Amino acid sequence: MKKITLIATLTFGLEAVVKRELQALGFDDLRVSNGKVEFDATVADIPTVNLWLRSADRVLLKMGEFEAKDFDTLYEQTYALPWENWITEEGKFTVTGASVKSQLQSVRSCQAIVKKAVVERLSEEYDTDWFEESGPDFPIKVSVLNDLATLTLDTSGSGLNRRGYRKQAGRAAIKETLAAALVQLSFWNKERLLIDPMCGSGTILIEAAMIGRNIAPGLNREFASEFWPGIPAKAWKQARSHARSQVKSDLEMQLFGHDVDEESIYASKSNAKAAGVGKDIQFEKKDVRDLWIDQEHGIVISNFPYGVRMGNFKELNKLYISFNQTFKKKKGWSIYVLTADKKFPDYFKRAQPDRTRKLFNGTIEVRYYQYFGERPGSQVKEQETPE
Incomplete structure (x- = not known):
């Protein structure tokens, strides 16, 4: 089968996580750079990658890459690409773009030039001057970085975080893809106890349960490329069946x-049921200040309130103090906290973080503070993050 090049886009800081996911799917020769992992594949791999990637944002089909310092070059090189191999005569295609550190600074102009080039290429190939665009969706993306233009087709459509289970989300809810990454960056596995003391809409625990049960995150949603004639329907059917x-x-x-908000607990239960893991997670309304831990070993992963979720500093301070009192002497517990509050380590007195990772929750810059506990059945501290 003909080789193609795919690009998994992702949130900055999650490159190692997505690389490991692709390796688990059997891909090698992975080219990693900021915000993306590029790899060789076949057309039949498009369904598999979309169904299984947990922490990537989208899967793009690379059409071409070239230097473009002026609009004439952008037009000519875009026109030269074989768009007709993918976009049907009735196909619908919009163009989105981005430009960073390049001479072609106007994103709107880049989009217009690419759209014109694709239309004129398809007009010649299909011998028509009019496109109804009533068929499948073929989203085109043009990205210009340091004068290097990359043209892609978005095989995912809506972002891969759109699993389809989250009918309700609280304020500043964490993206499903980021939640899955937080779990994979921890020492949690399906045999270990996991608590989220401020679970919001339950996303972290739901993603953990899906990982534990090996449920493909895209199993219950549709993708733009499902309707592309260039990808056999049999490939999608086989990938889903597998x-x-x-x-x-x-x-x-x-x-x-746990969460102090009753509506959040209701949302968590509803979302978990929709994800097929409703019986795997116990949700209970409880303030973190009332949390009692009697187990010797366990893991905490939580998206702590910061600004958007809790604007009252006094309340936030009380929360930190209570959390510290509960876990500062629990040396068998590994603690993972996502927050935009850079002062959090000053309040958690057990130790300095073993590792701090800068990430983004949407447009909010956050830190993932990682405190490693002792391994179960051992007095030896868990030393390395699983990367």
């Missing part, structure tokens, strides 16, 4: 979510 066969049904996990 994904369903991989789900682990006979499994018990220790997943607990």
Whole structure:
């Protein structure tokens, strides 16, 4: 089958996570750069990658890449690409773009030039001057970085974070893709106890449960490229059938979510049920200040309130103090906290973070503070993050 090049785009800081996911799917020769992982594949791989990637934002099909310092070059090189191999005569295509540190600074102009070039290429190939654009969606993206233009087709459509289970989300809700990454950057596995003491709409625990049960995150949604004639329907059917066969049904996990807001608990339960993991997680309305831990070992992963979720500094201060009192002597617990508050380590007195990772929750810059606990059955501290 003909080789193609795919690009998994992602949130800055998650390159190693997405690389590991692709390796687990059997891909090698991965080219990693800021915000993306590029790799060789076949057309039949497009369904598999879209169904299984947990922490990537989108899967793009690379059409071409070239230096473009002026609009004439952008037009000519775009026109030269074989768009007709993918876009049908009735196909609908919009163009979105980005330009960073390049001479072609006007994104709107770049989009217009690319659209014109694609239209004129398809007009010649299909011998028509009019396109109804009533068929499948073929989203085109033009990205110009340091005068290097990359033209792609978006095979995902809506972002991969759109799993389809989150019917309700609270304020400043964490993206599903980021939540999955937080779990994969921790020492949690399906045999270990996991608590989110401020679970919001339950996303972190739901993603953990899906990982534990090996549920493909895209199993219950559609993708733009499902309707492309260039990808055999059989490939999608086989990929989905295989994904369903991989789900682990006979499994018990220790997943607990708490939140002081009753509506959040309701949303968490509803979302978990929609994701097919409603019976795997125990949600309970509880203030973190009332949290009582009697287990010797466990893991906490939580998206702490910061600004958007809690504007009252006094309340935030009380929360930090309570969390510190609960976990500062729990050396068998590994603690993972996502927050935009850079002062959090000053309040958690057990130790300085073993690792701090800068990430983005949407447009908000956050820190993922990682405190490693002792391994179960050992007095030895967990030393390395699983990357």
